[in-house]
Amino acid sequence: MKKMIREKTRAALQVIAGSNELPSLEAVVVEEPRDPSHGHLATNAALALAKALGHKPRELADKIIGAISDPEGYISATTVAGPGFVNFKLSNKWWAKALSDIIAAGPDYGRKPLTGRKVQVEYVSANPTGPLHVGHGRGAAIGDALARILAFTGDEVVREYYINDAGRQMRILGASVLARAKELQGGTEEFPADHYRGEYIYDLAKEVLADKTLTPPNFWALPDEEKIPFLSQFAGQRILNGIKKDLEDFRAIQEVFFSETSLYEKGLVFKALSYLKETGRSFDKDGALWFNSAPLGDDKDRVLIKSDGEKTYLAADIAYHQDKFARGFDLVVDVWGADHHGYIPRMKAAVAALGYKPDQLGVVLVQLVSLLRGGQLVSMSTRAGEFVTLREVVAEVGVDAARFLFLTRGHESPLDFDLEVAKAQSRDNPVYYVQYVCARIYSLIQKSGFEPLKASLTKDGAPLLVEPEEVDLIRHLQTFPETVETAARRLEPHLLTAYLTGAARLFHQYYGRHRLIAEENEPLSRARIALAAAIRQVTVIGLNLLGVAAPERM
């Protein structure tokens, strides 16, 4: 739509300029005016180019209108308005053609050809020290939807989960299980304050106590320091299996689970540190090894190996990212919790130090989720071990509602997630509002008995869909590819939930004002059912990109 007008405007400007070279069209935009009375599209060409072409804006606008060529009859009116905007009204013939194109594209409407770009989306990546909670669910919904959107716009996408299984948290996990095991055996030691207190630790302790195959047979007689590494591994493995199941049930499939420990086992941390040393990006100071990140945009330099010889998380993360890029990804997207925002400059610096462009690392920061029930905050304290798990939330509201609601806000905005709203089967709940479009249209098509794909949208060359609501709907459907593309470029899947909610509103309004199946006028009914089918088609594509079901009946 915009493309058509852009080309016609450009051609008109060329006519005006004659044999002279056209000035830069960079500042010229074609857009949809907010006020519908201004027409369907408007361009600021006359405002932007008045100076360069030596005309007053309004005079230039008149000249542009005079020079527009439209043999196809796609434009029904052109006007000059305000300081020199040129407004275009498109003809019903254009809208009929646009709708046919959308229907013809079918389930691939909005899909882009393969770009050849390889993209990795890493998301959730929670420490395997406890079950996933609601916040992880938001990260999962965003990461998974992003992966789907990027694949749809032509990238080759791999989804990955990074398992932080090497650090202090894992030792604490093992120690927590040990402490609970002792307790279950009648011990009276106080449970350490900084250990994991969740109920699941008891379950793990019981499981390991009941395990008769532990080696050596006198396992429980070993000193604590020898028991803890085993218990860490034992608990971590089981918790990770639970996480995998949670993600799978949430339809957030990860293709690769990458272990931090494996970085050390494969010598990748050593390799990365050697690389930094050879390229002069690291130095020794105060008995520690430092990454010289400040010249690369970080606030200050960062420690890689502490004076006690222990390597930092950053050292492992640099090795991990070096490995990611070595695997051939052109773009690496990390979905992180918002508390990691201070981490971005040093990772960008690391990417630069490794010889890649900082832009090749895209970081999506996901803000906090506040869980509410009927407007009241549900307390979530990890320290007390009482948090609401993703599994519990999904069991209560369902995968569709949870995923959709996690994607209703920009990822950088904190999100209030109200369990009562998520369960509501009414307009309050945007997921039902959108899904209802699919069910309602499916039912309409069944009832009509038409084959919408075969409907003709014109009769004797005259378009049948001429109501303002119909034009608004087609116009909205036309912007779908652009919306998907923007969501992909900006890594913002929430643009799609907003789009779908808008489409649903337009459809429900249309349905309320016009009968789609008008018995006395079959060609019109066929055209309207075809429009409805196109709306359903686009809604289904959109919901698929969000990983939300598009039901035929509800």
Add this chain to the structure above:
RNA sequence: GGGCGAUUAGCUCAGUUGGAUAGAGCGUUAGCCUCCGGAGCUAAAGGCCGUGCGUUCGAAUCGCACAUCGCCCA
């Protein structure tokens, strides 16, 4: 103390290359079931886009200060 982000209707928030009279949902108020699915629709009320200055034909959008809130770092 330094850094990052936020501030738009009573509430929750959209609003990106700067564009004409700033949008939506919820809530409030008043309506719509002889009618294709009422999980819906129609309409009303509701705003100094945190404050001030600047940039220009033109600012919620860009810049600089300030205020308040949140997060990160020391």
